[in-house]
Amino acid sequence: MMRKLIATVVVVWAVASPALAEESVRVFDAWARASVLASRPGAAYVTIESTSDDTLIGASTPVAEQVMIHAVEKDGDVSRMKHIETLELPAGERITLAPGGMHLMLMGLQDKLSEGTTFPMTLSFENAGEITVEVSVLGIAAEGPREATQ
Numbered sequence: 197m198m199r200k201l202i203a204t205v206v207v208v209w210a211v212a213s214p215a216l217a218e219e220s221v222r223v224f225d226a227w228a229r230a231s232v233l234a235s236r237p238g239a240a241y242v243t244i245e246s247t248s249d250d251t252l253i254g255a256s257t258p259v260a261e262q263v264m265i266h267a268v269e270k271d272g273d274v275s276r277m278k279h280i281e282t283l284e285l286p287a288g289e290r291i292t293l294a295p296g297g298m299h300l301m302l303m304g305l306q307d308k309l310s311e312g313t314t315f316p317m318t319l320s321f322e323n324a325g326e327i328t329v330e331v332s333v334l335g336i337a338a339e340g341p342r343e344a345t346q
């Protein structure tokens with residue numbers, strides 16, 4: 197009886213671990229707009245896809261003191277940035293951060309973001325843990341990485 201129980205536990209563990217190692221969250225198309233001055237905050241954008249419900253709970257990068265998740269609220273003709281603590285990621289939904297909408301605000305830049313360079317950024321998810329991506333700095337008026345590669 198005891199032996200059977202142990203065998204069952206081992207089998208469950210063996211099945212469960214590869215599933216845990218497999219990344220449920222995919223972060224891609226990470227990019228930022230070049231900035232003119234280091235004194236102005238920068239903005240970075242990513243596309244996130246998760247196979248199970250998850251939540252983006254924060255982000256960080258060595259190039260900035262703080263990364264904030266910002267949404268944009270429209271009040272008539274006026275758009276205002278709004279700080280949001282977390283970003284819900286429903287299973288199977290693709291969330292694209294883009295100019296004019298949600299973005300990752302890079303507060304307290306060490307230096308201005310120069311076109312053609314890259315920097316690492318780590319995103320923290322409630323379930324998937326930390327995922328680090330390389331962010332490509334595009335032109336000052338770029339709308340996204342797809343457009344830039346055409």
Ligand SMILES: [Cu+2]
Pocket residue numbers: 266277299300301
């Ligand atoms: Cu912002």
